[in-house]
Amino acid sequence: xxEPMLELKGVSVQFGTFLALRQVSVSVAEGxxxxxxxxxxxxKSTLFRAVSGLxxxxxxxxxxxxxxxxxxxxxxxxxxxxxxxxxxxxxxTEASVRKNLLLGAYVRRKDPAGVxxxxxxxxxxxxxxxxxxxxxxxxxSGGQQQMLSIGRALMARPRLLLLxxxxxxxxxxxxxxVFESILEIxxxxxAVFLAEQNAxxxxxxxxxxxxxxxxxxxxxxDRDTLVDNPExxxxxxxx
Amino acid sequence: xxxxxxxxxxxxxxxxTAILFPLLVDNPYLVSxxxxxxxxxxxxxxxxxxxxxxxxxxxxxxxxxxxxxxxxGILMATYEVSFWIALPAAVVMTAALGYVIGLxxxxxxxxxxxxxxxxxxxxxxxxxxxxxxVTGGTDGLIGIPPPSSIGPLRFDSLxxxxxxxxxxxxxTIYVVWSxxxxxxxxxxxAVRNSEELARAxxxxxxxxxQLSFVISAALAGLGxxxxxxxxGYIGPAxxxxxxxxxxxxxxxxxxxxxxxxxxxxxxxxxxxxxFLQAFAEYQMMALGPIxxxxxxxxxxxxxxxxxLLPERWRR
Numbered sequence: 001x002x003e004p005m006l007e008l009k010g011v012s013v014q015f016g017t018f019l020a021l022r023q024v025s026v027s028v029a030e031g032x033x034x035x036x037x038x039x040x041x042x043x044k045s046t047l048f049r050a051v052s053g054l055x056x057x058x059x060x061x062x063x064x065x066x067x068x069x070x071x072x073x074x075x076x077x078x079x080x081x082x083x084x085x086x087x088x089x090x091x092x093t094e095a096s097v098r099k100n101l102l103l104g105a106y107v108r109r110k111d112p113a114g115v116x117x118x119x120x121x122x123x124x125x126x127x128x129x130x131x132x133x134x135x136x137x138x139x140x141s142g143g144q145q146q147m148l149s150i151g152r153a154l155m156a157r158p159r160l161l162l163l164x165x166x167x168x169x170x171x172x173x174x175x176x177x178v179f180e181s182i183l184e185i186x187x188x189x190x191a192v193f194l195a196e197q198n199a200x201x202x203x204x205x206x207x208x209x210x211x212x213x214x215x216x217x218x219x220x221x222d223r224d225t226l227v228d229n230p231e232x233x234x235x236x237x238x239x
Numbered sequence: 240x241x242x243x244x245x246x247x248x249x250x251x252x253x254x255x256t257a258i259l260f261p262l263l264v265d266n267p268y269l270v271s272x273x274x275x276x277x278x279x280x281x282x283x284x285x286x287x288x289x290x291x292x293x294x295x296x297x298x299x300x301x302x303x304x305x306x307x308x309x310x311x312g313i314l315m316a317t318y319e320v321s322f323w324i325a326l327p328a329a330v331v332m333t334a335a336l337g338y339v340i341g342l343x344x345x346x347x348x349x350x351x352x353x354x355x356x357x358x359x360x361x362x363x364x365x366x367x368x369x370x371x372x373v374t375g376g377t378d379g380l381i382g383i384p385p386p387s388s389i390g391p392l393r394f395d396s397l398x399x400x401x402x403x404x405x406x407x408x409x410x411t412i413y414v415v416w417s418x419x420x421x422x423x424x425x426x427x428x429a430v431r432n433s434e435e436l437a438r439a440x441x442x443x444x445x446x447x448x449q450l451s452f453v454i455s456a457a458l459a460g461l462g463x464x465x466x467x468x469x470x471g472y473i474g475p476a477x478x479x480x481x482x483x484x485x486x487x488x489x490x491x492x493x494x495x496x497x498x499x500x501x502x503x504x505x506x507x508x509x510x511x512x513x514f515l516q517a518f519a520e521y522q523m524m525a526l527g528p529i530x531x532x533x534x535x536x537x538x539x540x541x542x543x544x545x546x547l548l549p550e551r552w553r554r
Contacts, residue, residue, distance in 0.1 A: 052439060053438070054435060054438060054439065073438075073443070074438040074439060074441075075438060075441045075442055075443045075444075078439070078440065078441030079441060083439075083440075084439045086435070086436065086439055090433060090435075090436045090439070091436075092428070092429055092432045092433070092436065093432065094428070094432065095425070095428065095429075095432070099425060102422075102425070103425060103426075103429050103437075103440055103442075104440050106422075106426065106429075106440050106441045106442055107440075107441035109422055152440065153440075156440065156441060
């Protein structure tokens with residue numbers, strides 16, 4: 001296996017006396033799609049928040065491209081090439097679709113031509129965003145908001161995209177559409193780290209994954225290992 | 240950024256009215272009321288930058304208004320510095336103090352930020368009152384001269400001072416308008432919308448708050464300096480907490496986060512207060528119910544109402 005692009009070693013995150021993540025070690029290689037499976041409250045979002053600098057690990061290291069980013073401020077980490085689409089379609093709801101995308105490219109504000117290019121790429125990926133470019137983000141449907149949230153993260157031109165539960169609250173057909181676009185994003189060269197409860201959909205696109213339970217990694221392996229694991233089948237696929 | 244033509248026409252008409260006002264109204268008292276409203280409005284725009292766009296309520300705005308006023312007043316009355324140097328100096332001084340206070344105050348958010356800045360506002364008044372050797376204490380500072388003339392332009396008449404203040408008001412509105420339509424302004428709104436999301440897209444939320452707070456203080460300083468020079472004397476009350484709350488009332492009635500709001504609110508309420516002056520201390524009792532009615536029926540203020548109307552027409 002090549003040197004991983006993102007590597008967490010023994011990362012713990014503590015909220016008061018509650019240990020949300022305990023000694024978690026996971027990695028994502030260049031160009032990979034990796035899934036992080038787990039129930040509500042297992043620590044998926046906390047792990048992503050630690051990577052993107054919104055939460056400080058109490059121990060452990062987080063390396064991106066060989067550099068320890070565990071003490072960097074969130075805005076610096078975006079500049080390093082990690083973009084985060086947080087759980088629950090976080091958007092600037094009052095602002096238009098276009099402005100949401102522009103704000104997503106905030107770290108590239110000195111490169112308007114490149115930003116325009118990325119905007120076109122996002123519009124190609126999600127054509128309905130082009131049609132709704134002038135509408136307030138809050139008026140979009142759930143699936144459209146999810147696509148905007150992903151598009152907004154892509155505007156930072158990340159090398160690693162953190163997607164926190166993109167299927168949350170979406171109809172099955174829309175979930176399929178969103179995962180289709182995740183594959184397309186990956187084909188264009190961006191590594192994707194995906195947190196999901198919907199193992200069925202997630203394991204169709206990810207080659208490798210981790211199952212996280214009560215803050216620690218319980219199972220890890222490639223797609224087949226996970227699909228065949230009785231624990232995973234019972235808890236996340238429902239067979 | 241271009242204005243839609245209808246708005247452009249409306250703005251030109253408003254500006255024309257403002258320019259013709261002292262020529263048409265032969266009432267020095269009324270003109271001086273409007274001048275006071277203009278200088279206060281400048282500080283209210285500052286309050287709106289912080290509250291309306293960045294989403295944090297600063298209750299030190301009256302204090303910064305006082306710092307601007309006393310900085311300009313002391314420089315001009317005590318040290319006989321020209322207005323044209325004292326004015327920018329007062330703005331810079333207020334902004335610098337805003338920066339330092341912001342370093343501490345902006346470690347808090349929301350209610351705690353409001354309470355912290357309220358305490359700062361109270362401290363500023365106390366300092367002004369007690370630092371008698373410099374500020375004149377509770378007696379106030381008197382003998383602030385009018386701006387010195389530049390070439391043929393003299394500023395000792397009321398009309399000339401009106402235009403001077405109007406110039407700075409228009410400048411303030413232009414600066415705030417450019418700001419809110421710039422990428423920097425969008426980062427302010429992004430931070431108000433969700434600080435966490437703003438951080439996730441790479442915005443340095445701390446720096447954004449700090450910048451907004453400094454701009455807000457600088458505008459209070461500008462308004463305060465003009466206020467001191469126009470009145471010719473100032474007392475500690477100009478930096479008081481009541482001043483802050485009056486500014487907040489102007490902003491709420493006019494409309495938060497709208498370009499017209501601060502001016503509309505300040506003019507209307509100042510005018511109303513003059514009208515109610517006959518009732519002396521009871522005028523505040525009238526203001527209370529008006530504020531309640533506005534908040535219930537027009538939560539976005541009167542400027543919000545004006546925005547709402549054209550939408551209704553279109554339907």
